[in-house]
Amino acid sequence: xNELILDIDDxxxxxxxxxxxxxxxxxxxxKIGKGKTLGLVGETGAGKTTTALSILKLLPENTGxxxxxxxxxxxxxxxxxxEHEIREIRGGQIAMVFQxxxxxxxxxxxxxxxxxxxxxxxxxxxSKGEIEKRIDEKLxxxxxxPSRKTEYPHQFSGGMKQRVVIAMALACEPKLLIADxxxxxxxxxxxxxxxxxxxxxxxxxxxxxxxxxHDLGVVAKICDDVAVMYAGEIVxxxxxxxxxxxEDHHPYTEGLFGSIPNLSSRTKRLNSIPGLMxxxxxxxxxxxxxxxxxxxxxxxxxxxxxxxxxxxxxLKCHLFDGKLRRDKQEGKSxxx
Amino acid sequence: MDNVMRNxxxxxxxxSQTKEIWRRFKKSKGAVIGLVMLVIILMILLFxxxxxxxxxxxxQNLANKLQGPSLAHLFGTDSYGRDVFARIVHGGxxxxxxxxxxxxSSCIIGSALGAIAGYFGGKIDSIIMRSLDIFMSVPDIxxxxxxxxxxxxxxVNLLVALTLAYFTNYVRLVRSQVLNLxxxxxxxxARAGGASSARIIASHILPxxxxxxxxxxxxxxxxxxxxxxxxxxxxxxMPPPAPEWGLMLSEAREFMRTxxxxxxxxxxxxxxxxxSVNLIGDGLRDALDPHLKS
Numbered sequence: 246x247n248e249l250i251l252d253i254d255d256x257x258x259x260x261x262x263x264x265x266x267x268x269x270x271x272x273x274x275x276k277i278g279k280g281k282t283l284g285l286v287g288e289t290g291a292g293k294t295t296t297a298l299s300i301l302k303l304l305p306e307n308t309g310x311x312x313x314x315x316x317x318x319x320x321x322x323x324x325x326x327x328e329h330e331i332r333e334i335r336g337g338q339i340a341m342v343f344q345x346x347x348x349x350x351x352x353x354x355x356x357x358x359x360x361x362x363x364x365x366x367x368x369x370x371x372s373k374g375e376i377e378k379r380i381d382e383k384l385x386x387x388x389x390x391p392s393r394k395t396e397y398p399h400q401f402s403g404g405m406k407q408r409v410v411i412a413m414a415l416a417c418e419p420k421l422l423i424a425d426x427x428x429x430x431x432x433x434x435x436x437x438x439x440x441x442x443x444x445x446x447x448x449x450x451x452x453x454x455x456x457x458x459h460d461l462g463v464v465a466k467i468c469d470d471v472a473v474m475y476a477g478e479i480v481x482x483x484x485x486x487x488x489x490x491x492e493d494h495h496p497y498t499e500g501l502f503g504s505i506p507n508l509s510s511r512t513k514r515l516n517s518i519p520g521l522m523x524x525x526x527x528x529x530x531x532x533x534x535x536x537x538x539x540x541x542x543x544x545x546x547x548x549x550x551x552x553x554x555x556x557x558x559x560l561k562c563h564l565f566d567g568k569l570r571r572d573k574q575e576g577k578s579x580x581x
Numbered sequence: 582m583d584n585v586m587r588n589x590x591x592x593x594x595x596x597s598q599t600k601e602i603w604r605r606f607k608k609s610k611g612a613v614i615g616l617v618m619l620v621i622i623l624m625i626l627l628f629x630x631x632x633x634x635x636x637x638x639x640x641q642n643l644a645n646k647l648q649g650p651s652l653a654h655l656f657g658t659d660s661y662g663r664d665v666f667a668r669i670v671h672g673g674x675x676x677x678x679x680x681x682x683x684x685x686s687s688c689i690i691g692s693a694l695g696a697i698a699g700y701f702g703g704k705i706d707s708i709i710m711r712s713l714d715i716f717m718s719v720p721d722i723x724x725x726x727x728x729x730x731x732x733x734x735x736x737v738n739l740l741v742a743l744t745l746a747y748f749t750n751y752v753r754l755v756r757s758q759v760l761n762l763x764x765x766x767x768x769x770x771a772r773a774g775g776a777s778s779a780r781i782i783a784s785h786i787l788p789x790x791x792x793x794x795x796x797x798x799x800x801x802x803x804x805x806x807x808x809x810x811x812x813x814x815x816x817x818x819m820p821p822p823a824p825e826w827g828l829m830l831s832e833a834r835e836f837m838r839t840x841x842x843x844x845x846x847x848x849x850x851x852x853x854x855x856x857s858v859n860l861i862g863d864g865l866r867d868a869l870d871p872h873l874k875s
Contacts, residue, residue, distance in 0.1 A: 301773055307703060336775030343773075348766040353788045362784065363774045413774065 249317075250421055250453045251277040251300070256314035258292070258299050258477075265526045269295040271477040272313070274552075275455075277421070277470075282447065282454040284464035284485075286501070287474035290522055293457045294344075296474075297423050299324075300455075301339060302331050318421070337367040340414035341423040345430045346406035350398035356409045357394030360384070363416040383412040387442060404435035408442070415446065422447070423455045428463065440466060461505060465489060470557075473498050476522050476533045483558035495562045496538045532563065540564055605868040612864020618857035626673045633667035638824045647840045656846040659829070660836060665843065669850050672824035676813075677854065679736070680805040683743035688798050690744065691751020696782050696790075698752065699759030710756075713749050721746045722811070729817045736819065739812070743805055754797055758790040792869040799862030803855035810851050826851050 258270040270292040277283045285293050298304050300316050300323065316323045318339065323331065335341075343349040351359060360380045364371065371379075381391035387408040398406055407427060414422060427443065428436040444467050447454055456468055464471055465485065472482040473495065481488065481495040488498065500518035520537035523529055529536060535545040544563050552561045606612055625632060642662035650657045656665035698709040716724070728742035762768060763786060771781050787794075810827030812818050818825050826847045833843035 303769065303773055332775045332777060334775070335773055341770070341773040343766050343770050345766055349770045351767045351771075351785050351789065353791070354784070362771075362776070362780075366775050366780075410770070413770075 248279045249276055250279050250281075250319060251275070251455070252315070252317040253296070253300070254315045254317070256296070256299065256316060257312045258295050258304065259310055259312055260295075260305075260308045261310055262308055267525045268528055269309075269477055269525060270299070271528070273472075273474070273477070273479045275472055275479070275482075277453050277455060280451050280453055281469045282456055282467055284468035284471045285455060285457045285474055286459060286461065286464055286471060288459055288522065290525070291474040292477040292525075293474055294425055295477075297341065297425050297455065297457055300423065301335050301341060302326070303335075333367070336363055336414075336419070337417050338419055339421045339423060340417070340419035342407075342410055342414045342425065342427045344426040346403055346410050347430065349410050350406055352398055355395050355397055356384075356401070360394070360409070360413050360416050363413050367417045379416070383416055384409075386415070386446065387412045403431055404439060407431060407435075407439050411439075411443065411446070415450065415452070418450060419452065421453045421455065423457070425457045426459070427456075428460070429458075436463075443467065461501065473501065476528065477525060478533060478561065479559075480534065480561045481559065483555075487555075487558040491558060493558070493560065493565060495534075495560050496540050496564070497534050500537075532561075534562075602868045606864050609864040609867060611860045612868070615857040615860025615864065618853060619861060622673070622854055622857065623677075625670055626677060629670045629674060633664065633670050635667070635671055637664040637667035638671045639663065639822045647836060647843075649840070650842055657840065657842045659832060659843055663824075665829070665846055668824035668829055669826065669846055672826050672829060672847070673850060673854065675736070675819055675823065676806055676809050676826055679739055679743065679809050680802050683740050683747065684798055684802050684805055686740065687744045687748035688751055688794065688801075691748035692755045692787065692790075692794060694748070695752040695755030696759050696787060699756040700763050700778065700782055700786065706756075709752070713752055716745070716749050721808075725808075725812065726815070726817055729812065734817055734820055739809070739818065743808065746808075747801060747805065750801070751794070751797070755787075755790060755794065758793055759786055762786045762789050792866065795869060796862050796866040799858055799865060803858040803862075806851065806855050806858070 253273060253275040255272050255274060256270055257268070257272050260267040260269055273292075273296065275283065275285070275296070285296065287293050295304070295309070298309070299311055300318075302323065304310070311324055314324075318334065323334065326334070350356065354362075357377075357380050360383055361376050364376055364379050380394055384391045384394060389405060389408055389412070393401075398409070401409065407430075411427070424443065428439055431439060440463060443454075446452070447467075454467075456463065458464060468485055470482070470484050471488045472479045473488070474480070475497050481498045483491065488494075494502075497518070504516045504518065506515055518537055523533055523536060529546070530549070531547050532538070532541075532545040532550050535541050538545065542563060548563070550561050550563045550566070552559050553565050629635075640663065642658070645654070645658050645662040646660050648654055648658045648662075654664050654666065656669065659665055659668070694709055694713075698706045719727075725742040725746045728745060729738055732738040732741065759782075768781055768785055771785050776785075809818065810825075810830065813825040813827030814831040816828075816831065818828055821828065829847040830844060830851075833840070833847070836843050
């Protein structure tokens with residue numbers, strides 16, 4: 246990882262209402278290198294989308310609040326920008342693809358106009374012909390006939406709509422693309438198509454990407470780095486190699502992998518991690534995963550674990566307190 | 582359709598949006614009848630001077646008073662001997678013009694306020710909605726009467742009074758629509774794409790609320806026609822001797838038993854106009870809803 250495009254440092258986000266305070270994101274660190282793809286994995290409600298929204302300052306104004314941390318995009322802190330400055334970033338430098346293509350297109354605008362809007366907002370003074378040319382270009386890029394630009398979203402299928410949404414997001418050739426579960430609402434065959442397309446476009450355009458998903462298959466296929474999120478914390482992070490092939494894992498990551506159905510074994514029931522995610526209005530004092538962890542020790546309930554690092558791999562678990570780095574280093578020195 | 586079939590699956594049927602709406606509008610018989618009626622009524626009002634001279638509507642001729650319908654006076658004459666047909670033809674002009682203009686002005690003011698209140702929420706919403714409560718706490722008719730009394734009855738003041746009485750409906754209607762629409766993903770997506778609030782309201786929220794607004798507007802036109810007639814019935818419309826449908830009704834009251842045609846024709850004019858506008862409104866509602874495409 247040489248040059249960072251996005252550097253999230255100690256970000257905490259709360260949703261505050263009169264009745265309660267929800268700690269959605271608690272002091273997370275994320276780094277995305279130029280041209281790299283980071284997969285943010287975690288179950289529903291872990292704070293993945295909240296993280297994505299806070300990057301673009303799109304948290305709901307009345308309730309959502311960033312309590313600490315920095316989000317640096319190419320060295321400038323996005324959180325300190327005013328509304329006007331951040332608008333320049335949104336869609337121009339950082340674009341976002343939302344989860345559900347069915348609802349993320351305006352039903353009363355033609356798809357061409359919607360792509361045009363994204364282009365016009367960030368390129369003032371383009372002539373009509375140039376804009377039309379760009380729309381055609383973007384549609385062709387995502388595999389849609391340019392002649393269909395005068396049609397309305399309801400005339401497209403789900404997969405086609407997601408392609409349009411991606412075309413909109415890429416309309417201004419952003420440096421960073423945030424994809425918030427882009428394939429969750431699609432069926433499996435279309436998922437594969439859209440994923441391949443995203444991967445291909447990313448490679449061609451050199452876009453960095455933050456891929457939010459709860460599908461580990463997607464991560465394996467597309468991402469360079471992975472961060473596993475649980476109850477608003479990054480419990481494990483590393484390269485795809487570290488997470489998928491490494492030996493040391495956070496018990497939650499282990500559980501995640503354990504719950505992938507296996508074709509060859511004939512289990513009657515699907516494996517799952519017992520228990521539920523802790524109530525984010527009332528997080529446990531010690532390790533957030535302790536109530537569900539099968540390796541839970543006394544210290545886990547009392548003390549919040551610190552992050553332990555290897556070169557690229559990091560873990561937040563008492564099991565590895567003081568072990569990870571030493572073990573690895575010893576292992577390496579032995580080999581050398 | 583044949584064309585599409587012959588060229589097999591790959592070709593797409595292309596139709597412009599207006600054509601599409603018109604096609605669906607035509608499907609509803611009521612809407613077409615309403616449209617034809619309204620066009621005829623508007624043509625009559627537009628060319629009123631060629632159909633019957635304005636003087637026939639205002640010139641008194643006591644020798645001819647209270648005549649029944651005849652060839653000379655199609656709808657008969659009133660208690661001053663004025664031609665009822667001419668009065669209806671000319672009277673509708675002001676009524677409909679006021680109805681249309683005040684609907685448009687209340688729609689624009691109301692939609693803008695409603696969109697702002699619904700989109701920004703919080704304090705702005707509270708301020709707008711609470712000031713609206715003041716307007717709404719006074720009954721419409723009382724409010725309009727008070728305004729007309731205070732300012733005097735003429736064209737502009739009637740317009741102001743009716744606008745003030747009706748814009749509140751739009752604020753509430755548009756606000757409730759915007760509250761729903763602002764939560765939708767494509768609004769969020771537009772914001773993530775760098776759109777400003779003004780742009781989001783103008784190009785994403787209002788167009789999606791347009792169906793409801795247009796339908797409400799057409800239905801409101803008929804309401805205001807009735808309302809304006811009510812006002813002139815109460816003597817708060819355009820000052821006499823200007824002909825007006827409501828005023829004619831009010832004058833006809835005294836002669837209801839002896840000359841029912843005085844009541845019948847202006848009442849029919851009001852009913853037909855309101856009815857045709859309502860029919861069009863219903864047809865538009867179906868035609869404009871993109872979800873009902875068939």
